[in-house]
Amino acid sequence: MQEIASGIEKKIKVKRLVTAPGVTFKTCNVCNGSGKVSKVVNTMLGQMVSSTVCHHCNGTGQIIDNKPPGVDSTGLQFKEEIIKINIPSGVGDGMQLSMTGKGNESAGGGISGDLLILIEEKDDDDFKRDGNNVVYDLYINFTDAALGNELEVPTLTGNVKIKIPPGTQGGKIFRLRGKGIKDLNSSVAGDQLIHVNIWTPKKLTTEEEKILSQLKNSKNFKPSPGKSDKGFFEKIRDFMS
Ligand SMILES: [Zn+2]
Ligand SMILES: [Zn+2]
Known part of the structure; x- marks a missing residue:
């Protein structure tokens, strides 16, 4: 969650196809390096020239000249590389990032593919995420x-x-502005919402029991929720809107 909140640079190990060392290329002798071949076709209207992708070099204009033993006809080989990726703040589960040209190289020195990075968000022990807000x-x-x-x-x-003011009710939500997750597309950060839960003791000593019993019938201890003590659903509605 911390990483998502501010964005982070990560190094990942990637196995990608790259041109194998020792592989050399030469200009395709079929298309003379243009990647295209022209064919003269006889039609009813006379001769026409049609241009198609050269199948000898797959349009790259280059073919393998020399390759070391063990390298196949593509001239490519898997190589493990460490790639630095910048994860922007505000990403979420299932989002996909793509790094242009960091995928597999293509045979004959053509355009490399992209590296696609799928984001999986880990659950946090302390915080739950609601959009760019985090709930504690x-x-x-x-x-x-x-x-x-x-x-x-x-x-x-x-x-x-x-500050917890005197008389704070359970269910109260405090807002820490800007302490949430920085938005993916702007510099605006979400908030941290602090949901107050009142802890009721599960065990009491005789002494504690005695003190509390004395307060039992005190007028101030009688629940008397007023209009400002909103119920759960009203609070949720206020904060999620
Ligand atoms: Zn060619
Ligand atoms: Zn809660």
């Missing part, structure tokens, strides 16, 4: 939610501190 699930304890606190939260570019 933050778990805070009940006292931080009630009293407020300053907490450290990971982003794609390192930790940042965020």
Whole structure:
């Protein structure tokens, strides 16, 4: 995810067909290097000249002069090469990048093919991706939610501190502007959305139980959601639109 967010240069090993060492070429003696042959055809309207691709050299104008033993008639051989590729930011699963001319060479020194790179995105342990936004699930304890606190939260570019205001509800979403993934076609970056989850203790000591029991009937502890405490679907709608 970090790599996708900012783009990255990667080196990959590629097996591609290249002209084998020791192979030399000479001008095709059939087409004299033009790659085309002209034929005079007799038609009802008289003689016409038609031009077709030279089949001797497949249109390259070159044929193999010398080749070392073990090299076939194409003069090509597989070679392992390290190729540097620049993965731009904002790429996604299933996208295809192409590098012109980095594919197989063609026989007789013609135009090389392209190297096609298929992007597969790895799932991230911390972040979920939604377009160029990344969503982080933050778990805070009940006292931080009630009293407020300053907490450290990971982003794609390192930790940042965020303020949890007193009275923060579970399901609250904080937005860190520009902390998402840089768009593929512009320099605009998405946001990091921090989804607050309130952690309920699964175990309590007798002491803790006693303290909480004392608060049980406190008026402030009675849930009383108001209009500003939006439900789950309203929140999702707000943030995804
Ligand atoms: Zn030819
Ligand atoms: Zn969540």
